[in-house]
Amino acid sequence: MNAEERYTPLNWPDHPETQTLEGKNKFLGFWLFLAGETVLFASLFATYLALKDSVPDSSHPLAKDLFNLPLVFAMTMILLTSSITSVYAIYHMRNYHFKKMQAWFVITVLLGAGFLALEIYEFTHYVHEYHFTFGSSAFSSAYYTLVGTHGAHVTFGLCWIIALLVRNAKRGLNLYNAPKYYVASLYWHFIDVVWVFIFTVVYLIGKVG
Amino acid sequence: MENEQVKNPNLRAHHDYRRKKSAKEMQVQVITFALMIFLTIVAFIAVGIGDFSVKFIIPFILLLAVIQVGFQLYYFMHASQKGHELPMFFMYSAVIIAFVTVLAFVTIIWW
Known part of the structure; x- marks a missing residue:
């Protein structure tokens, strides 16, 4: 089967992401x-x-002094919404609606960028208001490493989806790029999975003590 | 499997059937999303009220998180569909390692 063959909505397969050997390998890998x-x-x-x-002494802020639940709630809602928008993108990919798929991925990217902006605001707020920097305590190092690694994943995910959209903008859908879109959306959902544990374990449990 | 569909003379009927099927699936996804938003709001409100004991609230919000991640994996990441046996084997192996790592760090290791 030629991966770059032109399809119509009528003969586009049910699961285009796993039609080719390359697609199957991408999916499993x-x-x-x-x-x-x-x-x-x-x-x-x-x-x-x-x-x-x-923390070394009581002048350093603890989790319950630091975290601001309304901000975390806003970040959570934005990231959860970006998860359903990428589900819509894959829904349209499976229905062979290239333009609609692109549109939903663009919305996903915009929401992801909004989340990232709030996270950057949050970190700078901690540094300026509480002098809570990466090196100020074992607590701060562990916090920034965990939440920062997640933020780095969001950044990478945004760059990845943008690169995919730009690179394949004029190609339409085929069995060559369908697995790429599918795998990028899996990555985006995984970012959301990690965030669910971050808002629960770091922020909410941080607030209760 | 797909080649059979291409040769199928009744392509239009199959196409319409598939559209309906995936529209139904999308409906389930939207319901899942509404439930996830609901679970998130419950978790934030439970902590925001601040009246519950720590022994109750921590397991409670962790349970909400696990349910939400289940929705994410099985619906949004399509793991409930066919062909996800090996991916789920990978993921459950990872979950076991993750669980033991976290358990060790919060119980038998101290600073």
């Missing part, structure tokens, strides 16, 4: 990568939990 990422984030969560509120 990417899930293996996500399993590895799960272990990576587990080690960062474990470190954070072990070092939470480990």
Whole structure:
């Protein structure tokens, strides 16, 4: 089967992402990568939990002094919404609606950028208002490493989706690029999965003590 | 499997059937999304009220997070569809390692 063959909505396959051998390999390999990422984030969560509120003296802020729940709530809603918009993108990809798929991916990117802007605001706020920098305590190092690694994943995800959209802007949908879009959306959902644990374990549990 | 569809004379009917099927799936996705938003709001309100004991609230919001991640994996990432046996084997192996790592760091390691 020629991966760059032109399709119509009538003969476009049900699961275009796994039609070619390359697509099947991407799909399986990417899930293996996500399993590895799960272990990576587990080690960062474990470190954070072990070092939470480990500060040299009482002049340093603790988790419950620092975190601002309304801001975290806004970030959570934005990222959750960007998850459903990328589900819409894949829905249109499977229905062979190239333009609609592009539009939903653009909305996903915009929401992701909004999330990232709030996270940057949050970090600068901590640094300026609380002098809570990367090196100020074991707690701050563990916090910035965990949440910052997630933020780096969001940044990478945004660059990835933008690159895919630009590179394939005039190609339309085919079996060559369908797995690429599919795998990028899996990555985006994984970012959301990690954030669900971050807002629960870091922010909400941080607030209760 | 797809080649059979291309040769199928009744392509239009199959296409219409598929459209309907994926529209139904999308409806389920939107319901899932509404439930996820609901679980998130419940978790934030439970912490925001601040009246519950720590022993209750931590397991409670962790449970909400696990349910939400389940929705994310099985619906948004399509793991409930066919062909996800090996990916889920990878993911559950990772979850076991993740669980043991976190458990070790919060119980038997101290600083």
